[in-house]
Amino acid sequence: MQFHGKTDLPFEPYFVAGAPRTGTTILHALICTDDSVNDYIAEISYFTALIHPFTVGWNTFESHTYAYFAGGRPEFARYHSQLLRAVLHDIWQHVGRPKKLVLKDPVLSRQIGNLVQLLPESKYVLSIRDPRDAVASRVTVMRKGNPNATIADQDILRICEEFNASYIALIKMPDLFRNRALLVPYEGLSRSGDLRAIESFMGITCHPDRVWKSDLTDINRPASKTEWHTEQYGRPLNADSIGSYTGILTSQQVQIVLNQCGPVMQQLGLSLA
Numbered sequence: 001m002q003f004h005g006k007t008d009l010p011f012e013p014y015f016v017a018g019a020p021r022t023g024t025t026i027l028h029a030l031i032c033t034d035d036s037v038n039d040y041i042a043e044i045s046y047f048t049a050l051i052h053p054f055t056v057g058w059n060t061f062e063s064h065t066y067a068y069f070a071g072g073r074p075e076f077a078r079y080h081s082q083l084l085r086a087v088l089h090d091i092w093q094h095v096g097r098p099k100k101l102v103l104k105d106p107v108l109s110r111q112i113g114n115l116v117q118l119l120p121e122s123k124y125v126l127s128i129r130d131p132r133d134a135v136a137s138r139v140t141v142m143r144k145g146n147p148n149a150t151i152a153d154q155d156i157l158r159i160c161e162e163f164n165a166s167y168i169a170l171i172k173m174p175d176l177f178r179n180r181a182l183l184v185p186y187e188g189l190s191r192s193g194d195l196r197a198i199e200s201f202m203g204i205t206c207h208p209d210r211v212w213k214s215d216l217t218d219i220n221r222p223a224s225k226t227e228w229h230t231e232q233y234g235r236p237l238n239a240d241s242i243g244s245y246t247g248i249l250t251s252q253q254v255q256i257v258l259n260q261c262g263p264v265m266q267q268l269g270l271s272l273a
Helices: 024-031 045-049 052-059 072-094 106-118 131-145 153-165 168-172 186-192 196-202 251-267
Strands: 012-017 100-104 123-128 181-185
Touching: 012 024, 012 106, 024 100, 024 123, 024 186, 024 196, 045 072, 045 106, 052 072, 052 106, 072 100, 072 106, 106 123, 106 168, 123 196, 131 153, 131 251, 153 251, 168 251, 181 186, 181 196
Parallel strands: 012 100, 012 123, 123 181
Antiparallel strands: none
16 A cells, blocks of 8 residues: 655654643643744544554454555555655644754653654653652543542552553663653643753744734633643633642552652663652
8 A cells, every 4th residue: 555645744744742630731832833843733533543553453453454455564664654644744734844843742741652663753841740749630630520539549650550551662662762862851840941951952042021922822712621721721820739749648648659650760860859
């Protein structure tokens, strides 16, 4: 099979990722203040969903997918890469043909191991946060959806698994992500406002005074105010939510988070006080 469509990428593709509730949105909004980057735009859930079929096709190649690709797995991977490139090309045109296309989706974090191989020129900026605060924020989301929800230990374990899975590709595939990924601790960024590491990695200059200004996404759109909406959305960078877990998680839940996520943080070179 051959893909017919525009697959050239006349721009630099960057993806902002990281576990849910770790500051990916404000990180993306700040990056989008550079003149060479597209305006801030809502999450690329649709694009992220296009990566999963590659996993399905790869895992069923010997039984099903082989019949469509005489050139074997390499031809299949090339085809799916071209499909993703065509979508990105269309997105690039839609957002104004910037020099750097910067898109964001926390869910994408669990797919970057595949994406970096399908798009070798892509680069990644991943937000990471004290997992206790990240888990506490996810618990808050659950309670907004159901105020009477009882948060069981199993719920905390599930959220911890989600957190860990968001960074596992960096740990398991260090060679692939060397010089292609930047890990940004939320606490350091929000306390200092220091954007130099991001600016150096991407070759940009951020303008925090322009944050959230966008012709592509209305941050006050009522439909976006779901249980996932946070009071931080639309605000300048701040450190107000650091340590918020103390009023949300029980001591037993905190210990579960430390036991489950602590080793991953250590492997990433980060410590938990």
